[in-house]
Amino acid sequence: MSExxxxxxxxxxxxxxxxxxxxxxxxxxxxxxxKCKMEKGDDPEACLQFSIAxxxxxxxxxxxxxxxxxxxLKAGSSCLNENNMRSLECDKEKxxxxxxxxxxxxxxxx
Amino acid sequence: MSGLNYKQRWVQDLPPPGGYPKLEYGxxxxxxxxxxxxxxxxxxxxxxxxVIFFNxxxxxxxxEKEEKKRLSMILPILQAENDINFLASSHQNVYTTxxxxxxxxxRQLTLLPKExxxx
Numbered sequence: 001m002s003e004x005x006x007x008x009x010x011x012x013x014x015x016x017x018x019x020x021x022x023x024x025x026x027x028x029x030x031x032x033x034x035k036c037k038m039e040k041g042d043d044p045e046a047c048l049q050f051s052i053a054x055x056x057x058x059x060x061x062x063x064x065x066x067x068x069x070x071x072x073l074k075a076g077s078s079c080l081n082e083n084n085m086r087s088l089e090c091d092k093e094k095x096x097x098x099x100x101x102x103x104x105x106x107x108x109x110x
Numbered sequence: 111m112s113g114l115n116y117k118q119r120w121v122q123d124l125p126p127p128g129g130y131p132k133l134e135y136g137x138x139x140x141x142x143x144x145x146x147x148x149x150x151x152x153x154x155x156x157x158x159x160x161v162i163f164f165n166x167x168x169x170x171x172x173x174e175k176e177e178k179k180r181l182s183m184i185l186p187i188l189q190a191e192n193d194i195n196f197l198a199s200s201h202q203n204v205y206t207t208x209x210x211x212x213x214x215x216x217r218q219l220t221l222l223p224k225e226x227x228x229x
Contacts, residue, residue, distance in 0.1 A: 015188075016180060016181065019184055022184070022187070023183060030186040033186050033189075044194075044196055048193070054187060087180050088173055088177065
C-alpha cells in the first residue's frame with residue numbers, strides 16, 4: 001500500500017469556524033473544483049488538479065490561522081463541539097476569528 | 111323526690127305555627143357552563159397552540175437551512191481531501207461503471223487481494 005499524502009487534518013469544527021476566511025481566499029478554486037465535479041462526474045482523477053488546488057489553498061490558510069489566530073480558532077471549534085455542531089450558537093466566536101483573519105492573515109494574500 | 115311533679119299534665123312537642131321550613135335535600139350544583147363556551151375555549155387553546163407550534167417549526171426549518179448552508183461551505187475541502195487520499199491509496203479503478211466512495215478502512219484493507227495495490 002502506498003503512503004497517504006500527509007495533510008494536516010483539521011476538525012469539522014475548525015473548518016466550519018473558518019469557513020468565511022477560507023472562502024475569501026480559496027473561493028474561486030473551490031467553485032472551479034465544484035464546476036469540474038459537475039461537468040466531469042465524480043471520478044476523482046478527472047478533477048485532480050482542482051482538488052490539489054483546493055487542498056493547497058485551504059491548508060495554507062488553515063496553517064496561517066492556526067499559527068496567528070490559534071486561540072480564536074480553538075475557541076470556535078470547542079464552542080461547536082459543546083453545542084452539538086450547531087454553528088448558529090457560535091457566531092460570536094466566528095466573528096472574532098474573522099476579525100483576526102482580516103487583520104493578520106488576509107494582507108499576506110492581497 | 112322533690113324534683114318530680116307527678117301531678118303535671120303531659121305536653122306534646124308540636125311544630126311551630128306555620129310548620130317547619132322545607133328541608134334542602136336535593137343536590138346543589140352551580141349552573142353548568144354552556145357547551146358553546148366549552149367548544150370555543152377548546153378550539154381557542156388548540157388554535158393558539160397550533161400557531162405557536164408552526165411558528166416554531168418554521169424557525170427551526172430556517173435554522174436547519176442555515177446550518178446546511180454553512181456545512182456546504184466546507185464540503186469542497188472535504189471532497190478534495192477525500193479524492194486525493196483515495197487516489198493516493200491502493201484502489202481498483204471502478205470508474206468505467208460508476209463511482210463508489212472509498213469505504214475501506216485499514217482493518218478491512220488486510221482482507222483485500224494484494225494485486226490491487228500493484229496498479
